Amino acid sequence: MKELLLILVPLAAAALAALWPHDRTRPWLLPVAGVAHALLAFGLLLRPPEVPFQPWLGYDPLARAMLPAVSLLFLGCAFYGVPYLRLRAERSNRVFVASFLAALGLMSAAHMARHLGVLWIATEAVTLCSVPLLHFNNTPRAFEATWKYLLVGGTGIALSLLGSFCLGYASLHGGGTGDLTFVALMSQGAALSRPWVLIAWVLLLVGYGTKMGLAPMHTWKPDAYGEAPAIVGAMLAGGVTTVAFTAVLRVRAVVDAAGAGVVASRTLLVMGLFSTLVAALFLLSARDFKRMLAYSSVEHMGILSFGAALGGIGLWAAFFHVWNNSLTKGALFLSAGNIRRAAGGRTIDEVSGMSILTPRSAALFVAGLFAVTACPPFGPFFSELLIVKSAFATAHGWGAVCLLVCLLLAFFGLTRVVFAVVYGRPRQAARAMDPQFRETLAVIVPPVLLLLLSLWLGLATPEVLREAWTAAVTQLSPKP
Amino acid sequence: MNHLLNLLIGLAMGLNLVALGTNRLPSLIRVAALQGMVLGIMPLVIEHEWRVLVLVIAAATVVMKGFVIPALLRRATRTANIDRDLDPLIGFVPSLLLGAAGMIGAVVLAGRLPLLPEHRESLLVAGSLASVFTGLLLLIGRAKAISQVCGYLILENGIYLFGLLLIRSTPLLVEGGILLDLTVAVFVTGIIVDRIQRAFDSLDTRKLTVLRE
Numbered sequence: 001m002k003e004l005l006l007i008l009v010p011l012a013a014a015a016l017a018a019l020w021p022h023d024r025t026r027p028w029l030l031p032v033a034g035v036a037h038a039l040l041a042f043g044l045l046l047r048p049p050e051v052p053f054q055p056w057l058g059y060d061p062l063a064r065a066m067l068p069a070v071s072l073l074f075l076g077c078a079f080y081g082v083p084y085l086r087l088r089a090e091r092s093n094r095v096f097v098a099s100f101l102a103a104l105g106l107m108s109a110a111h112m113a114r115h116l117g118v119l120w121i122a123t124e125a126v127t128l129c130s131v132p133l134l135h136f137n138n139t140p141r142a143f144e145a146t147w148k149y150l151l152v153g154g155t156g157i158a159l160s161l162l163g164s165f166c167l168g169y170a171s172l173h174g175g176g177t178g179d180l181t182f183v184a185l186m187s188q189g190a191a192l193s194r195p196w197v198l199i200a201w202v203l204l205l206v207g208y209g210t211k212m213g214l215a216p217m218h219t220w221k222p223d224a225y226g227e228a229p230a231i232v233g234a235m236l237a238g239g240v241t242t243v244a245f246t247a248v249l250r251v252r253a254v255v256d257a258a259g260a261g262v263v264a265s266r267t268l269l270v271m272g273l274f275s276t277l278v279a280a281l282f283l284l285s286a287r288d289f290k291r292m293l294a295y296s297s298v299e300h301m302g303i304l305s306f307g308a309a310l311g312g313i314g315l316w317a318a319f320f321h322v323w324n325n326s327l328t329k330g331a332l333f334l335s336a337g338n339i340r341r342a343a344g345g346r347t348i349d350e351v352s353g354m355s356i357l358t359p360r361s362a363a364l365f366v367a368g369l370f371a372v373t374a375c376p377p378f379g380p381f382f383s384e385l386l387i388v389k390s391a392f393a394t395a396h397g398w399g400a401v402c403l404l405v406c407l408l409l410a411f412f413g414l415t416r417v418v419f420a421v422v423y424g425r426p427r428q429a430a431r432a433m434d435p436q437f438r439e440t441l442a443v444i445v446p447p448v449l450l451l452l453l454s455l456w457l458g459l460a461t462p463e464v465l466r467e468a469w470t471a472a473v474t475q476l477s478p479k480p
Numbered sequence: 481m482n483h484l485l486n487l488l489i490g491l492a493m494g495l496n497l498v499a500l501g502t503n504r505l506p507s508l509i510r511v512a513a514l515q516g517m518v519l520g521i522m523p524l525v526i527e528h529e530w531r532v533l534v535l536v537i538a539a540a541t542v543v544m545k546g547f548v549i550p551a552l553l554r555r556a557t558r559t560a561n562i563d564r565d566l567d568p569l570i571g572f573v574p575s576l577l578l579g580a581a582g583m584i585g586a587v588v589l590a591g592r593l594p595l596l597p598e599h600r601e602s603l604l605v606a607g608s609l610a611s612v613f614t615g616l617l618l619l620i621g622r623a624k625a626i627s628q629v630c631g632y633l634i635l636e637n638g639i640y641l642f643g644l645l646l647i648r649s650t651p652l653l654v655e656g657g658i659l660l661d662l663t664v665a666v667f668v669t670g671i672i673v674d675r676i677q678r679a680f681d682s683l684d685t686r687k688l689t690v691l692r693e
Contacts, residue, residue, distance in 0.1 A: 144691055145691060
């Protein structure tokens with residue numbers, strides 16, 4: 001019962017936000033709902049529900065391994081959102097706050113979905129909720145980005161619906177009842193009709209891969225992340241992608257049970273490597289520091305997909321990496337938001353010398369850069385190391401080498417942009433900075449905390465999380 | 481029973497070709513709406529006993545796809561004051577030929593796929609594949625935002641057709657949720673189309689080229 005509150009509390013808060021009369025106080029609903037959600041998610045992480053899960057929704061081990069990370073990221077974004085929306089006082093934040101809260105509730109539902117249909121409904125609803133968030137800035141560029149997001153994302157999600165139906169038909173054709181719960185599909189196992197399972201896998205991987213931003217379905221990402229407000233970018237990069245990754249993992253477990261696990265692993269491996277490669281190449285030529293973050297996200301989705309393809313320890317490390325990705329992306333997006341507002345520009349041609357104008361955000365941006373490119377002692381270093389080690393252990397040495405080369409290229413690309421933004425002399429336009437965009441504690445503390453959490457995860461991964469990730473691996477591959 | 485169903489699916493497939501061949505936006509919207517309504521009554525043909533929920537879903541589909549969504553799109557064309565999708569990326573004759581080829585391909589492919597005995601005689605899979613192909617063709621080949629939304633609708637119709645294979649096993653609650661999501665999706669798209677019109681003073685998506693590497 002408690003797990004349903006994870007969905008209902010944010011949705012109720014969203015309804016309240018839609019009715020709340022005052023623009024000035026409405027943003028406070030974000031941290032209130034965020035704290036409640038985090039308390040619930042971590043309470044359930046520490047004391048997992050004893051009662052058997054409902055057939056359609058449940059805080060099962062997979063949800064337990066992922067959802068608290070999203071909850072933490074939301075909390076950081078929520079506290080950042082209050083001062084951010086105060087800076088944007090000239091327009092109503094009613095739709096923004098309500099959609100942001102509703103997105104949290106729907107993301108919880110998508111993480112906990114144990115039925116293909118419910119999973120699809122929740123994911124599609126998250127997509128739709130993000131639309132008003134993306135064009136909050138109301139610029140033509142923002143509408144262009146939103147349109148591409150709707151078109152590419154909508155087509156992707158439509159294909160995943162077709163894939164869900166194909167998986168249902170695989171069950172019918174194999175003599176089953178067409179029950180679309182993951183438990184029923186997995187228990188039908190090898191009886192599922194193989195051709196239909198393979199068709200379903202391709203469609204579902206393309207569909208949810210679009211949402212995740214795996215190349216070559218990543219084209220909407222740079223536009224959307226570049227134009228969206230920082231907290232929305234952070235939630236998309238750390239929350240929505242996690243939803244899609246969870247979906248891919250759930251489907252993959254069914255394909256595995258149907259005896260086509262080798263095909264599934266191979267496609268995930270190839271797509272993972274291709275995504276990191278594409279991201280690395282685009283990062284080498286990136287000039288816009290917010291679009292750069294999008295390519296970095298594509299790179300990390302590639303790493304997740306690569307880790308998931310390895311299975312076992314690699315999958316465990318992928319869960320670890322989901323947490324690291326959420327926390328570091330949060331820190332990077334929020335500090336980039338501070339820099340972007342103060343600088344009044346977004347490319348390295350317009351912006352430089354931010355270490356003088358916004359010293360704290362700039363320092364944070366550099367620290368976030370080192371975290372996200374997996375420099376020790378931040379969390380991503382440990383999770384990526386584990387993925388590479390497990391690749392060598394499972395005779396995927398060549399894959400690991402390709403991955404490392406791409407990571408190195410991405411590192412060059414990212415450092416090039418970040419240092420160009422941070423060092424040098426401030427440009428004329430930025431020197432006349434609007435005083436209201438000066439750094440305050442309220443916009444510095446949330447990203448700092450997210451980054452410190454990532455550091456802590458790397459140095460001392462809590463036992464309860466290790467156990468949660470192990471349980472999730474066991475849930476996905478029941479065979480020893 | 482199956483004959484009536486196949487007749488309806490054949491009608492939907494014919495509408496695909498009409499959609500590919502027309503250059504007038506109002507008729508494209510009308511075609512998408514008609515196809516939606518044809519699909520909406522199919523559950524009544526398939527189900528032997530009419531449960532209340534089936535009736536509700538069928539009625540909701542017909543109202544949404546046949547009236548609400550087209551009205552929304554028609555309003556958008558009127559405010560944008562456009563009537564035709566001139567010089568599309570893929571011309572009307574080539575897209576018509578591609579659509580016909582896709583339809584034949586869909587029938588051949590559906591014959592090759594392993595189907596349950598009760599579905600072998602029906603055109604459901606072929607119609608579904610043909611509509612998905614048509615939808616993608618419109619999404620890629622047309623320049624105006626509204627034509628692309630119609631393409632998206634036809635794509636959704638194709639997926640809905642495939643979903644009818646599972647109508648006995650999927651809970652209608654799930655079907656209802658899917659329908660609701662799709663409606664909201666088109667509603668949201670309609671709003672964005674309206675905003676694009678105001679921001680760019682055009683609905684030509686080829687003008688949306690600021691964001692690139």
